[in-house]
Amino acid sequence: MKSIASIMLAALLQPPSPPAIVDTPTVKMLTGLTVPEFEAEMQRMTQALGASCGTCHVRGSFASDANPRKAVALRMLEMTKAINRQFFPDYKAEEGASRLGRVTCFTCHQGELHPKAPPPL
Numbered sequence: 481m482k483s484i485a486s487i488m489l490a491a492l493l494q495p496p497s498p499p500a501i502v503d504t505p506t507v508k509m510l511t512g513l514t515v516p517e518f519e520a521e522m523q524r525m526t527q528a529l530g531a532s533c534g535t536c537h538v539r540g541s542f543a544s545d546a547n548p549r550k551a552v553a554l555r556m557l558e559m560t561k562a563i564n565r566q567f568f569p570d571y572k573a574e575e576g577a578s579r580l581g582r583v584t585c586f587t588c589h590q591g592e593l594h595p596k597a598p599p600p601l
């Protein structure tokens with residue numbers, strides 16, 4: 481029988497395996513992220529809109545496009561990425577910040593599904 485110490489040593493000598501990247505044809509905009517990074521973006525989107533996962537997803541399938549808000553959110557991701565690419569190309573996200581860039585869903589939504597309209601003059 482192997483000792484605990486030898487098992488632990490073997491584990492330490494293993495090269496760390498690279499984290500799995502989300503790679504599925506149903507994910508079109510949030511590409512190149514690890515699974516925890518992807519999950520964190522979903523949490524941030526939810527928080528930025530004062531929403532829940534069910535605001536954009538149908539029950540039982542996150543990959544389904546049956547909830548029309550998911551398509552709107554996808555366009556919003558496209559827009560947000562385009563703004564960042566064009567106007568904030570040098571921005572580097574800090575540890576724990578959104579990978580989208582300087583402008584995020586929160587920049588406009590501020591915790592609400594409908595961003596505030598300006599007050600009347």
Ligand code: HEC
Nearest residue numbers: 506507508509510522526531532533536542543550553554
């Ligand atoms: C504002 C809308 C919105 C909210 C809120 C939201 N999602 Fe998503 N979710 C999306 C969109 C859009 C995609 C597709 C992203 C893409 O194609 O890059 C997606 C994709 C996913 C996927 C990948 C599905 C696949 O194709 O395999 C998972 C898993 C997921 N969301 C989980 C969650 C969870 C869990 C929550 C709540 C914490 C959540 N989402 C909240 C819009 C939303």
Ligand code: HEC
Nearest residue numbers: 525549552553556557560583584585587588589593594595
């Ligand atoms: C540049 C500002 C801006 C950014 C950035 C932005 N949005 Fe929006 N979003 C809007 C505006 C404006 C509307 C239209 C709201 C309305 O009709 O009152 C909207 C509408 C939406 C809606 C539809 C709400 C409804 O009527 O059901 C969703 C969902 C949404 N945004 C998700 C997102 C997500 C997810 C992100 C980040 C990936 C994002 N938005 C980033 C400005 C923005």
